[in-house]
Amino acid sequence: MIELKNVCKSFILGGEEIKALDNVNLSVKKGEFVSVIGPSGSGKSTLMNILGLLDVVDKGEYVLDNVVIKDAKDNTLSEIRNKKIGFIFQNFNLLPKLNALENVQVPLMYRGLKNDESKKIARKYLEKVGLGAREKHLPNQLSGGQQQRVAIARAIAGNPEIILADEPTGALDSKTSNELMELFENLNQEGQTIILITHDINVAKRAKRIVRIADGKLYEGEVV
């Protein structure tokens, strides 16, 4: 369902070219739970940005759900993002002025759903992540783990093809992050495709498949 073929991405910084992704090949099938592990600066976030259509490749090809993503317009990318991608970020990235329920509604709203429709769906997913009783809470009235649950509800509410999580447990203690990983495992058991980026090997091991990244190069498996 996801195909990266010979993907390169580099940045020019101070006249020097940094190869953030160097000839990367990756194929992820529907229903897979893949974790990407690598040290800081290895290109993990760059990979996630490309997979999540926030950025485009310099060279190579990205096929998402049988569609080649190339030279697409900003608005087209937004539309695909809205329908097929669910993002989960390290620092949750909830909208601070919206309550939990409204935050989950946002992607549904951009899809054009009516308010009561999106409310119904959002409520369902908030309950699914165990926050049914907190829908009126603002992000700063929730704990980190709860905020990340809201973010997960927001990511899965639109029924995306794939969930991209960049260090979702990075800001949480081990107990909370354990609970979150259980949530991810449950979602995956229901058939949700997940790509999880982390530099914590214990987190990475919870996935069915581990991919390693170092200096922009991708390797299959836990160790070389």
Added chain:
Amino acid sequence: MGKTISIFKEALKNIISNKLRSSLTMLGLIIGIMSVILLVGIGNGATTNVTSSVKSLGTGTLTVSINGESDTTIQYEQIDDFKKITNIESVAPYKNVSGTISKDTTTSRNSSVLATVPEYINILNLKLEAGRLLSNIDIENSSKICMIGNSLTDTLFEDSKIKDIVGQSISIEGDKYTVVGVLTKVGSSMGTNIDNTIIIPFTTAKYLKSDMSINNLYVKVSDENNIEATKSLIENYLERNLQISSDYYSVTSQDSMLDTMSDIRTTLSLLLGGIAGISLIVGGIGVMNVMLVSVTERTKEIGIRKSLGAKRRDILVQFLVESLILCILGGTIGVGFGIGVGTILQIFGFSFNITSTVILISFCSSAVIGLVFGIFPAYKAAKLNPIEALRTE
């Protein structure tokens, strides 16, 4: 539609959560719109006033004035000859003479003395409140009598009743003048405030160091339809018979005065509207500034929204709606304040005249300002790169 509701809800939320900033931004617009309403209203009121006083002259009246620097003017004795011009019904020469007016120990400083003939009263449509009008006999005898404007009854005869004033005397330059009549209140008209004027017989002016030359006169024509022809005849007469060069006199009809008035009115409205417009633009720049700050502050939010599938248009509309709400709210308050202050001015005697068109225009211009000055910040927000936006804190 869920999107529309949430866009308005969030715009309001943002405006309310930054109360101080929003109200200061709106203040610029409030002042701008208020000054539009006030300046245009006062300008309108003033010109309406003058126009109505021009109209009070009645149709069929010509105003003749001869510049004081001219070597020759009409002498009082020549008036009878002047009257023979075809289509002239009556002629009212008048002149302002200087003189200190007092009554016992009271001196009136801002009143003026006008020397004229009975026809003047007719042409200007002045009415008596008590006593009698100026008569031709007063003119023949150069009597030391006077008629006084309504406000002078208070200034000079503090406690007396109006009917008791008739028959009393006042002093002009130390000479005694008997008050024969009191005029009704008329308000200011044609640059002279009749209410504050003392009218004496034209020929009496000679006692007040004034000669009998005439520089100003009103002419009433018999047939209004031939007023332009009469105007030419008068101009001919002034040039041929009296040798007054055309640079030194003017003969104006009420129509041409009204034309001039409407020119002045347009210019005044444009001028005042322009000044107010500038203050509106300043207000608009304030809105733009605040919206730009808001975009910078909310860069992260924009990044999050884009990652969740917001298109450029969604972001654009969101910021545009916010600046629109700010401006329309400011505009509405401004219109309210403008009308309020205008009404208070009216109570204090200023003339203030505002039409619904002006209100509508100011209202719309506040919306236009919201759009014009909101579009750049909104566009800037819409085209932010999502990755960079997400990376900001």
